[in-house]
Amino acid sequence: MVGVGAGIGGGLVYLGLHSIQHLAFGYSEGSFLEGLLEAPPVNRVVALVVAGIVGAVGWYFLRAWGRRRADHAVVSVEAAVGGKRMPGLVTLLNAALQVVIVGLGASIGREVAPREIAAWWASWLADRAGVSARERRILVACGAGAGLAAVYNVPFGGAVFAVEILLAEISFATVLPALATSAIAALVARLVVPANPLYVVEQVPLHPQIVVWAILAGPIVGFAAVGFVRLTRLAQNHRPKSWGILIVMPLVFAAVGVASLWLPAILGNGRSLGQLALSASLPVVIILVITLVKTAATVGTIGAGAAGGTLTPSLAIGAGLGLTLGGVWQLAWPGEPLAAFALLGAAAFLAVTMRAPLTALLLVMEFTNQGPELLAPIMLCVAGAVAVGYVLERGRVTGVA
Known part of the structure; x- marks a missing residue:
């Protein structure tokens, strides 16, 4: 269930990001850079100004809400792995703002959004299932890794991310669920995420x-x-x-x-x-x-x-x-x-x-x-x-x- 939810979340992030890009720059095929070059140059400035306004207003109110109520503050994936609860609405809004500004051209990575969504989903499932604190920690970390695996179609990299960075523990108890959740998430997300590599690079010989x-x-x-x-x-x-x-x-x-x-x-x-x-x-x-x-x-x-x-x-x-x-x-x-x-x-x-x-x-x-x-x-x-x-x-x- 963690893997399926992470795959759906990663797929939605991918669709949302590309829909915003296509809408903002008026292209339907090709890469983001090709779309930028085909659109009028002024679109880039307009899109970034809109991104700045949307992001500023959105995060201003989101963070002000968190300052007024501690249980509504944004919780990072690392903190969630450590045991903190991720508020659902705040987490989803924070991820949505990231998708919007990156889709409009902001110069920052998109990978945190699917990780946060998947970690929140895993946390919610773990709480409902009544698992132990250690099992919850493993599930949340594996969910975050699966979110990364889903949005980039990198099942192995997502699994290792969970084990090496979030859990810092190599054992059957961590490796097996990490591999399973990332594999499932990548397969689910592949319904919308292209299976081809993210970068087109020639096979380089060794000299x-x-x-x-x-x-x-x-x-x-x-x-x-x-x-x-x-x-x-x-x-x-x-x-x-x-x-x-x-x-x-x-x-x-x-x-x-x-x-x-x-x-x-x-x-x-x-x-x-x-x-x-x-x-x-x-x-x-x-x-x-x-x-x-x-x-x-x-x-x-x-x-x-x-x-x-x-x-x-x-x-x-x-x-x-x-x-x-x-x-x-x-x-x-x-x-x-x-x-x-x-x-x-x-x-x-x-x-x-x-x-x-x-x-x-x-x-x-x-x-x-x-x-x-x-x-x-x-x-x-x-x-x-x-x-x-x-x-x-x-x-x-x-x-x-």
């Missing part, structure tokens, strides 16, 4: 230069990812309180919309930039500029008070950074397809921002439908990035960094 690059670039990507994490954390801690969101969010969103007149790939959850980088569709310098602006747009969106995730933005930024470093590397040792560098950069950057190397590795492999050919260099790059991230974050806690 010696990518192995050497993976060892050298991993720490660099890890350093950049830690910087992104600290920026988003700073933005989260300084987002506007109370009525300030009514001013800040529309202004920030309007600024992102204006920037998209020249760089449309910065809009949305990051899939557009990720696809451009993973297919090396544009010159490296242009991809780098889009990556930098996308980073600023995502941090600004979080700082403006929007709720959402950083999964796909992180993957996109990592792919852009990997492509850039790969372009420089090719000047000294040419021969490797640029897509390989973007792929490794995406996995390494995502591993640090999620603090979950296994989940990041599996998600990137499922997103791009890559075979085992590049598994070893991806693991090397991820290991180097995560090691640097661990050292820097530990140093920050202890006061060294």
Whole structure:
């Protein structure tokens, strides 16, 4: 039942998001970026302004409600796994606001919405079934992972997300329900979610230069990812309180919309930039500029008070950074397809921002439908990035960094 509910929730999020995109930008086929390019450029600014107003008003009242009544405050998935109860109406409204603003082009991830919906459903079921506290914790975590699996069609990645990040426990009691719920959710959501990979990427062969690059670039990507994490954390801690969101969010969103007149790939959850980088569709310098602006747009969106995730933005930024470093590397040792560098950069950057190397590795492999050919260099790059991230974050806690 948890898997079925998560699959339905993920499917509804997918349908809602794409319906809003098609309505806002007037396209019926093709990718989000293709729709943006076909629509009049002014639509991007108008859509972002509308997103800013809707998000600001919605979250202002939702959070004010939570401040007046503690039992109506938004509860995160992590807190729900820890035992807190998720209020149904508030959770659904919070998820709906995320879907609306991302559909209108806000620069933030969509993956939190299906996770919250599925976690709330699992929590509700667990309470009705009268299970133990430990069983409830496992079901809520598995529900959240299944929501991720459903909306992106990544059953293995969703299961590992639940086990590695939310539960941090590998046992029969966690792995079996995680695998089952994510598999069921992905199958149910497949009624509306396409079965094809999220990104179209050529099968990249293994060459010696990518192995050497993976060892050298991993720490660099890890350093950049830690910087992104600290920026988003700073933005989260300084987002506007109370009525300030009514001013800040529309202004920030309007600024992102204006920037998209020249760089449309910065809009949305990051899939557009990720696809451009993973297919090396544009010159490296242009991809780098889009990556930098996308980073600023995502941090600004979080700082403006929007709720959402950083999964796909992180993957996109990592792919852009990997492509850039790969372009420089090719000047000294040419021969490797640029897509390989973007792929490794995406996995390494995502591993640090999620603090979950296994989940990041599996998600990137499922997103791009890559075979085992590049598994070893991806693991090397991820290991180097995560090691640097661990050292820097530990140093920050202890006061060294």
